[in-house]
Amino acid sequence: MxxxxxxxxxxxxxxxxxxxxxxxxxxxxxxxxxxxxxxxxxxxxxxxxxxxxxxxxxxxxxxxxxxxxxxxxxxxxxxxxxxKTPHQYLIAVRMEKARELLKKGHPVTDTCYAVGFESVSTFSGLFKRLTGLSPSLYLAQQQQLKERIRQSPFSYVPGCFAHQKGWLQE
Amino acid sequence: MITKMTHTSLYVLDQGKALDFYTHKLGFRVITDVPMNKNDRWLTVCPPDMEDFQIVLMPIMDSMFSKETAALLRELVSKGTFGVGIFTCHDIYATYEEMSARGVEFTKPPKKEFYGTEAIFKDDSGNWFSLAQLGEP
Known part of the structure; x- marks a missing residue:
């Protein structure tokens, strides 16, 4: 209570x-x-x-x-x-959603407005403070990662699982 | 010397539905989602602030076991045979309310135990977890 x-x-x-x-x-x-x-x-x-x-x-x-x-x-x-205060929590939710959108490849400006920010500079500043990366760098890194995964998916799965679970046989 | 546990895996009946459950109902974050073959993916999730521990949502594939074993495993999972782990939270009553509001099925509502307060919930496949607030409730 x-x-x-x-x-x-x-x-x-x-x-x-x-x-x-x-x-x-x-x-x-x-x-x-x-x-x-x-x-x-x-x-x-x-x-x-x-x-x-x-x-x-x-x-x-x-x-x-x-x-x-x-x-x-x-x-x-x-x-x-x-x-977290309600305000801090709101910002955290927006940042979490922004990460998801950037991961999917949405441009920074679109992401900023889509999660409820009105100013790209405010959004970028907060994003960098929380993740250590600017949104544009995060976007670029995530897209590079996606491309590498597309080229060699098995290098992103621990070998033990890939072998034991029969993935490599299919 | 073992220093840390980084991954654990649990069997799910449908990876797409499991992904929806773990992200939308539990609020987890996707760490890796890599297609392995036509149907199956290497899919790992974690609670939002715990990226160093990944839960692998493992499909049950016939190629892993014999067909019979795979069918048996599916049946056991859906019957709620496997208890997978304990999650902790700051406030169990709030977390219980929120998860219930999102449609998570609890098999036991929060109850005071000697180690804190605990509830039991199931994922969409049938795996069950304890949700606990440790210490004085």
Missing amino acids: ILVNGQNPLLLVNIPPPEMPVLQYLYGMMQEQYPKIYFYRRLVQAKLFIDTHYAESIDLDNIANEACFSKFHFIRQFKSIYR
Whole structure:
């Protein structure tokens, strides 16, 4: 259960535990299950929203509102689960998608707009900071790699597997 | 002296479907995808931040074994005979919610154990994994 300053943030009032066993059980459910299910569901929905809509201009304030959190609370809880703020996570998703597109051979400018950036220089700078390579260099390297794989695929498969699994006989 | 494990392989029933499962449902990254023959590929994936450990999604080909053994292996995999490994995560309830929302089938929801909290899920072929958050849940 997530606690903020030792308090469960989702229970507005701190109700003392009731005495009847059934009520005690329900009270336990409120304390344990309610936060687990609804609290997580809202945060996960926010993450899935970013996963789906990363290419659009996402307003993170809106996401916080949709998830019924204050902006500050939302950012904090998101980070406690995903180790990144929603903004950092959005950038990470865009970069992951950019890698995929560049790998497939999409030009840098197309990739930049396709993953939701409006400025190629911002995109290129962030990409380089995260991967160590500029997008154009990454694109070129990936295309060279593809060509080498096309020419000699077996040099990219550990020999043990290729032999043992009968690949070389086919 | 052995220093590291870099690859492990598991048998999948259909590499195309497995690729979809591991990339779209688990969010893994493709490391290598090399065509080996008309139908089969050398296909490896990894969790996004773990590129030094590759999971080989291995097709079950008749040329590897006898035809009977291949058929038997397919049957065993789809029956959920093989438990392949343990994945860990920062927050198991969030991960469980997210994977469920993406349509991953869990055979056991998160449960507190003495070593942390653990759930069990299956891939699209029938291989099962433990998903764990180690330590105090």
